Amino acid sequence: MSTDRRFDQADIAALRAAVRGTVHRPTDDGYQPLGFNVAVSRRPWAVIDVLDADDVAAVVAFAAANGMTVAVHGTGHGATPIDGHTLLVRTSALDTVELDPAARTARVGAGVRWQTVIDAAAPHGLAPLCGSAPSVGVAGFLTGGGIGPLVRTVGASSDHVRAIDVVTGDGEIRTATPTENADLFWGLRGGKATLGIVTQVRIGLLELPRFYGGALYFDGADAAAVLHAWRSWTQDLPAEANTSIALLRLPALPGVPPQLAGRLTVAVRYVHTGPADEAAALFAPIRAAAEPILDGLGVLPYAAIGAVHADPVDPMPVLEDGHLLSGLPADAVDTLLAVAGPEASCPLLVVELRLLGGAFAAEPAVASAVCHRDAPFHLYAIGALVPPIAEAVAPAEQALAGAMGPWLTGGRLPNFAASGDPAVITACYDADTVEWLRALAQRYDPAGVLAVGQVVR
Ligand SMILES: Cc1cc2nc3c(=O)[nH]c(=O)nc-3n(C[C@H](O)[C@H](O)[C@H](O)COP(=O)(O)OP(=O)(O)OC[C@H]3O[C@@H](n4cnc5c(N)ncnc54)[C@H](O)[C@@H]3O)c2cc1C
Structure with a gap:
C-alpha cells in the first residue's frame, strides 16, 4: 500500500497510543475489513476497533495530521471500496443498548445491529423501526434514512431519531438534536457519513408487540x-x-x-x-x-x-x-x-x-x-x-x-446506493440538499477527512 512508505513504526505506535481500542494493521489477525458484502475491495491502512467517541476523535485527528481519510464500518452491508490511504473505524465494540420503556426510547451504540434492539424491546411490547434485515447496523441504516417493513405507517426510520452523538470530520465530539446542532441533526439523517461518525443514537420505539x-x-x-x-x-x-x-x-x-x-x-x-x-x-x-x-x-x-x-x-x-x-x-x-x-x-x-x-x-x-x-x-x-x-x-x-x-x-x-461514484451519490438527493450537505461538510469536515466512499462532497 502506497501510504506505508510514508509511515514508520513510530507513527503506528503513536496511533496505538492515542486510542484505547485496538489498531489492526494488515498483517494482524484482527484486520479483516470485510463484513456482509465480501465482494467489495477494502484495503485500509488500518482497522481500528474503537471503544468510545474519544477513540474516534483520536483516529480522525491522526488522519488529519497525516493527510489520510477515515471511513466507518458497522457491519459491511453497505460497504464501499477503501484503499490504503484510509483508516477504517470499526464500531462493533460500541455495543450498548439502554432501553427506557416508559419514554419508549432506546439509546443505541453505533456498533449495534437491529436484532439486538428488537430483542431488548420485545419484552416491553416495543418495536424498533428496523429495515428488512435485522442484521443490518442501526447507525448505518439510520444515516441513510432507512425504509423498513413499516415505511408507509411510520415514514423513514430516521424520522424517529431523537438525538445523535457524533464525531464530526473536524474531530469534535458533538450531540445533535432538533434543537442542538440542528443543522447536523438534519444532515446526519440521510447524509450517511458525510458529516461525521455516529457513536450513539437515541431512537423512538413504536408500541407494537x-x-x-x-x-x-x-x-x-x-x-x-x-x-x-x-x-x-x-x-x-x-x-x-x-x-x-x-x-x-x-x-x-x-x-x-x-x-x-x-x-x-x-x-x-x-x-x-x-x-x-x-x-x-x-x-x-x-x-x-x-x-x-x-x-x-x-x-x-x-x-x-x-x-x-x-x-x-x-x-x-x-x-x-x-x-x-x-x-x-x-x-x-x-x-x-x-x-x-x-x-x-x-x-x-x-x-x-x-x-x-x-x-x-x-x-x-x-x-x-x-x-x-x-x-x-x-x-x-x-x-x-x-x-x-x-x-x-x-x-x-x-x-x-x-x-x-x-x-x-x-x-x-x-x-x-452503496457506491463511491459521485453520480450515484448525488442521485440520492435533490439539488438543494446536495448543496446544503456540501456546505455542511465544508463546515464540519474542512480538511475532507471523511471524504471517502459514500459521502457528498
Ligand atoms: C440484505 C440487506 C437488506 C437491507 N434492507 C434494507 C432495508 O430494508 N431498508 C433500508 O433502508 N436499507 C436496507 N439495506 C441497506 C442498509 O441499510 C445499508 O447498506 C446500510 O448502509 C448498512 O449499514 P451498516 O452499518 O450495516 O453497513 P456498513 O457497510 O458497515 O456501513 C455502510 C455505510 O453506512 C454509513 N455508516 C455506518 N456506520 C456509521 C456510523 N457509525 N456513522 C456514520 N455513518 C455510518 C457509512 O456511510 C458506511 O459506509 C439492506 C442491505 C442489505 C445487504
Missing part, C-alpha cells in the same frame, strides 16, 4: 398474475398496510425452504399494523391471484419482523442496484416480467418492488436530508457474484434498469 403479516410465496409460473394483482392492489392501500413483491431465484442453501430453492418464485411481503381480521381481509386479492406454494402469513410477534423478507444473514459477495420509480402502470409490470420473469434468463437473486407512499410521502415533523419522498415505488436488484453467474450480474442489473428506464425517476435512496 405484534403485527399481521409475513410473506406469501407463489410459483414463478404465476409471476404475471401475481405481479399484476399486486400492482392493482397497491393503487389504494391505507398507510397501515406495507408491502413489497420480489422475484426470487434462490439457490439450494441451508436456510432456504425447499419449496423456494433452485427455481423462480414470487414473494409478496405484507405488514399491517391494524386489527388482524381487517388486515387479512385486505390481503384477499393477493391470495386470490394464484395458488400459493408457501404461506407464511399470520399474527407474528414483532421480534419476528425479519421473517417477512427473510434476507440472508451470512456474508456473501453481492452487487446491488436500487432505483426509485415514478409509478407502476401495467406496461411497467410487463417490462419487468420480460427482463426478470419466468421467460427470462435472469441471474439475479432478487428483483424487488417496494411500495412507498403513506407516511413516507408526508412531511416529517423534523426535516432531514432524506429526499425523494414522493416516489411511490422502489426497485431493487441483488445478484451474487459467484460462479457461474458472477459475470452476468452487472449486465443483468443494467439491463433491468435500462428496460425500466421510462419509469425511473432518476433518484435513489442512500441505503440502496
Whole structure:
C-alpha cells in the first residue's frame, strides 16, 4: 500500500497510543475489513476497533495530521471500496443498548445491529423501526434514512431519531438534536457519513408487540398474475398496510425452504399494523391471484419482523442496484416480467418492488436530508457474484434498469446506493440538499477527512 512508505513504526505506535481500542494493521489477525458484502475491495491502512467517541476523535485527528481519510464500518452491508490511504473505524465494540420503556426510547451504540434492539424491546411490547434485515447496523441504516417493513405507517426510520452523538470530520465530539446542532441533526439523517461518525443514537420505539403479516410465496409460473394483482392492489392501500413483491431465484442453501430453492418464485411481503381480521381481509386479492406454494402469513410477534423478507444473514459477495420509480402502470409490470420473469434468463437473486407512499410521502415533523419522498415505488436488484453467474450480474442489473428506464425517476435512496461514484451519490438527493450537505461538510469536515466512499462532497 502506497501510504506505508510514508509511515514508520513510530507513527503506528503513536496511533496505538492515542486510542484505547485496538489498531489492526494488515498483517494482524484482527484486520479483516470485510463484513456482509465480501465482494467489495477494502484495503485500509488500518482497522481500528474503537471503544468510545474519544477513540474516534483520536483516529480522525491522526488522519488529519497525516493527510489520510477515515471511513466507518458497522457491519459491511453497505460497504464501499477503501484503499490504503484510509483508516477504517470499526464500531462493533460500541455495543450498548439502554432501553427506557416508559419514554419508549432506546439509546443505541453505533456498533449495534437491529436484532439486538428488537430483542431488548420485545419484552416491553416495543418495536424498533428496523429495515428488512435485522442484521443490518442501526447507525448505518439510520444515516441513510432507512425504509423498513413499516415505511408507509411510520415514514423513514430516521424520522424517529431523537438525538445523535457524533464525531464530526473536524474531530469534535458533538450531540445533535432538533434543537442542538440542528443543522447536523438534519444532515446526519440521510447524509450517511458525510458529516461525521455516529457513536450513539437515541431512537423512538413504536408500541407494537405484534403485527399481521409475513410473506406469501407463489410459483414463478404465476409471476404475471401475481405481479399484476399486486400492482392493482397497491393503487389504494391505507398507510397501515406495507408491502413489497420480489422475484426470487434462490439457490439450494441451508436456510432456504425447499419449496423456494433452485427455481423462480414470487414473494409478496405484507405488514399491517391494524386489527388482524381487517388486515387479512385486505390481503384477499393477493391470495386470490394464484395458488400459493408457501404461506407464511399470520399474527407474528414483532421480534419476528425479519421473517417477512427473510434476507440472508451470512456474508456473501453481492452487487446491488436500487432505483426509485415514478409509478407502476401495467406496461411497467410487463417490462419487468420480460427482463426478470419466468421467460427470462435472469441471474439475479432478487428483483424487488417496494411500495412507498403513506407516511413516507408526508412531511416529517423534523426535516432531514432524506429526499425523494414522493416516489411511490422502489426497485431493487441483488445478484451474487459467484460462479457461474458472477459475470452476468452487472449486465443483468443494467439491463433491468435500462428496460425500466421510462419509469425511473432518476433518484435513489442512500441505503440502496452503496457506491463511491459521485453520480450515484448525488442521485440520492435533490439539488438543494446536495448543496446544503456540501456546505455542511465544508463546515464540519474542512480538511475532507471523511471524504471517502459514500459521502457528498
Ligand atoms: C440484505 C440487506 C437488506 C437491507 N434492507 C434494507 C432495508 O430494508 N431498508 C433500508 O433502508 N436499507 C436496507 N439495506 C441497506 C442498509 O441499510 C445499508 O447498506 C446500510 O448502509 C448498512 O449499514 P451498516 O452499518 O450495516 O453497513 P456498513 O457497510 O458497515 O456501513 C455502510 C455505510 O453506512 C454509513 N455508516 C455506518 N456506520 C456509521 C456510523 N457509525 N456513522 C456514520 N455513518 C455510518 C457509512 O456511510 C458506511 O459506509 C439492506 C442491505 C442489505 C445487504
